[in-house]
Amino acid sequence: MKKQIISLCLIFLLFPVIVMAAHDHPQKTKKGILLVAFGSSVPQAQVSFDNLDARVKKEFPNTPVHWAFTSHIIRKKLAKQGKQLDSVAMALAKMMDQGFTHVAVQSLHTIRGEEFDDLIHTAHAFAGMPGGIGRIRIGDPLLSSPKDMEDVTAAIIENIPAKRKKGEAFVLMGHGTPHPSNAFYAALMFNLQRKDPRIFVGTVEGAPTLDDISAMLKEKNIKNIYLTPFMSVAGDHARNDLAGDEADSWKSILQGQGFTCTFVLKGTAEYDNMIDIWVAHLKAAMAD
Numbered sequence: 001m002k003k004q005i006i007s008l009c010l011i012f013l014l015f016p017v018i019v020m021a022a023h024d025h026p027q028k029t030k031k032g033i034l035l036v037a038f039g040s041s042v043p044q045a046q047v048s049f050d051n052l053d054a055r056v057k058k059e060f061p062n063t064p065v066h067w068a069f070t071s072h073i074i075r076k077k078l079a080k081q082g083k084q085l086d087s088v089a090m091a092l093a094k095m096m097d098q099g100f101t102h103v104a105v106q107s108l109h110t111i112r113g114e115e116f117d118d119l120i121h122t123a124h125a126f127a128g129m130p131g132g133i134g135r136i137r138i139g140d141p142l143l144s145s146p147k148d149m150e151d152v153t154a155a156i157i158e159n160i161p162a163k164r165k166k167g168e169a170f171v172l173m174g175h176g177t178p179h180p181s182n183a184f185y186a187a188l189m190f191n192l193q194r195k196d197p198r199i200f201v202g203t204v205e206g207a208p209t210l211d212d213i214s215a216m217l218k219e220k221n222i223k224n225i226y227l228t229p230f231m232s233v234a235g236d237h238a239r240n241d242l243a244g245d246e247a248d249s250w251k252s253i254l255q256g257q258g259f260t261c262t263f264v265l266k267g268t269a270e271y272d273n274m275i276d277i278w279v280a281h282l283k284a285a286m287a288d
């Protein structure tokens, strides 16, 4: 009788545990990486994505690497060509379905602008979902911290073509944004000019503008300029707004003002020293 009472008590004690276990489906840890870029419709830009993909897979050989692209317009454009690319929400939903428990999301954006804010909101929504991915960590864009400022400055200077002479300018074209983080571009120029007063940073859609830059070039009596995009890919902005033949391209405007222009059409993700910075951010996200 005593034995029966003890077993009965045990059953009642264990009952809640059994119920919980039945509803909880304790999952095995499954770690993944999601790389997030704006995207590009220019085929030559693919070299940047391939570069990043190869490098991340080399650094994390046992972690599956997925991709997502934040530009709706570019995804639509490529879908018409038969190339289906995932948005962040689509990629995270797929990873959730595939049983990923820990996902490191690495932003391949340049600054913490609107796209990055959206990325944080989407990732948080997935992390808070019942049965969702338990842990999502987000790696910072290229230029996010004071240390990044130093590392990006050093990388830009290292990547300047050796044939550029001291009296010639080196001009970077950033994207620019109405978001407050647009201030990073002017901050970067300030930091670069402390090392080399003939390096300039302008933007297509924010400040400093091309007018700001050309006024500075004239003030410093510079005639010859090297120009390059400060974006992860040398895509549409680099090929058209920067180096295109249209009347409103930087090339046409600057040549019209008497400058001699040489173009370096390479995105930042084509340089190993820039990829190092993104990979360091991903490592920090993975370690958390």
Ligand code: CO
Binding pocket: 175, 237
């Ligand atoms: Co744009």
